[in-house]
Amino acid sequence: MTAPTPDPLAEPAARRRGDKAAGRTTLAATLLVLAVLLLASATAGLAIGSVHVPPGQVWGIVTHALGADRSEPYWSGARETIVLDVRAPRVLLGAVTGAGLAVVGAAMQALVRNPLAEPYLLGVSSGASLGAVVVIVFGVTLLGPVSLSAAAFAGALGALFLVYATARTGGRITSVRLVLSGVAIAAVLTAVLDLLLLTTDRGNEARAVLAWTLGGLGGVTWGTLWLPSAALVIGIGVLLVQARRLNLLLAGEEAATTMGLDVARFRARMFVLLSLVTGVLVAAAGPIGFVGLMLPHIVRLFVGGDHRRVLPTAALGGAVFLVWADIAARTVAAPSEIPVGVLTALCGGPFFLWLLRRDARRGTDRGVA
Template structure:
């Protein structure tokens, strides 16, 4: 990273201490979550939202003054959706930051490995072919299986002579993603059920409609464990930012370390995409914003990225639900509209350097 790029975060950190940044980001998550739970066809006041939530968490703490149906709406419909939004946003942001360090490319995105396209194949097969072997879990399990299959394919395509380079990995990921996306599109176009085809297409664009508590646990556990694991290897990640030679001189087995983390990141992304569909650019944008706030040290940046990503995706989902209510915009469209210009700006900025 160049000296000018380091100077800006240094000045910003002097104005905003790290603890204050985390507090502000945490407050942003709570504010976005409150708005996300309160908004809908049945609007709720913020006080009622927190009263219902606290009453359910600690029975007897607050005396209910609201209809039972409102408590059902909050706890069984809106809270799971908001929680899943936060989990997915945090996971995509953390994985994006790790990938950008692993490939030493600020334009890297969690969808780089073709995992999203693999998950799409699994989900489209379930939706188009009416597969219900595992009941309500059929779609998430199929998407997760497709993600793992895509990861395995990309990993072996990228390896040559027992080693894996960044260039081969990127090329293998892009090629695999294009082929799998074409197959998914073909399955949708040739489907005999227009409603199922439309459902599959909306899933590929990303969204959180129909979220229930059953879908929150697995991605939440994957994101939590993945983030903890990445925090545990933050020092090697920091060394990779200085270059492979510098990392190797400090005792890091670069190729083995990179291969292991690619598997970890892809597994986390697979668990996320299985329940949310394909949501791009979150993992591209959030790491850059976080580095401006707290610097490039992954011990400080990863927690901040998780909080910022959670707040951003909860807010994006709120916009997707309310902009053309009662219709809902696939959230992947909104993140692409925000991320596309950001990507072009980064590309021009990198070319200028």
């Protein structure tokens, strides 16, 4: 009896299905591990500080505040205030900011097709810093306690409009002109910021400006936490919907256009979205650098380049990283506090140099001068 002839197309199709199933399993496992790490990191962030609170007591305070535990509290009111009103908003802001910067960085690297791109590429952080400096130096308090954040966001928005007005020629905006305009506007705004600092005759304002421009999570309250959280949810939601189009850009502009994507319009819309999300995050926590540069590259080592996998993984990874960076900022030089942006720069600077050397080595291997 003659054996049936094997179908030459069946084996590759089965292999592709197996690869997809393995990829989904890897993604699920990675997300689960990161979610557990984020939960453990948040617990550590609530427990570690000048007043140590045992993890079990932390969970008791949190569950009691949520109404899940109605037993009689066995902790002091001071510890409850420290956990709920001082540390909890700070930990949540760290998670939100880390997640947002990592997601924006991943999308920005795809849009400009440059592995060295990061959320502050379009000068948003310089505009936000200038807005904050104006409030600090001139003592503007028209909006009360949110004056600083409001001015920082207004500065970020103003910088975005300047960049787009400069980059727009003939009704079109190219990514090259947009990036160059962002660099130029950032340089001008930074010069104005430095001029304000040099002309102020009060040292306290200069120290406050330096602390803000280095980034930090202190001073956040529950009342100001909703805006960066909303920006993160909206930003991730839109980017996940557009993940397939981001993947098309990885093949190049011509290939993406051939597949039906209006590259110029898509990039313009995404740049506006990413800049607005970045502006909100900078207004809340200051310009914390290198998170949006490092985390996308790190997560791609585990889940590949598909943005349907990169975006959620980068969000969780960025949240874990910045929560631990803030814990280190609070404890390394206690009782003094190091700006968290200093620690992210200490981590990100060597990573940036490694990335440059890696890309240079790849260019040499391909015969690129």
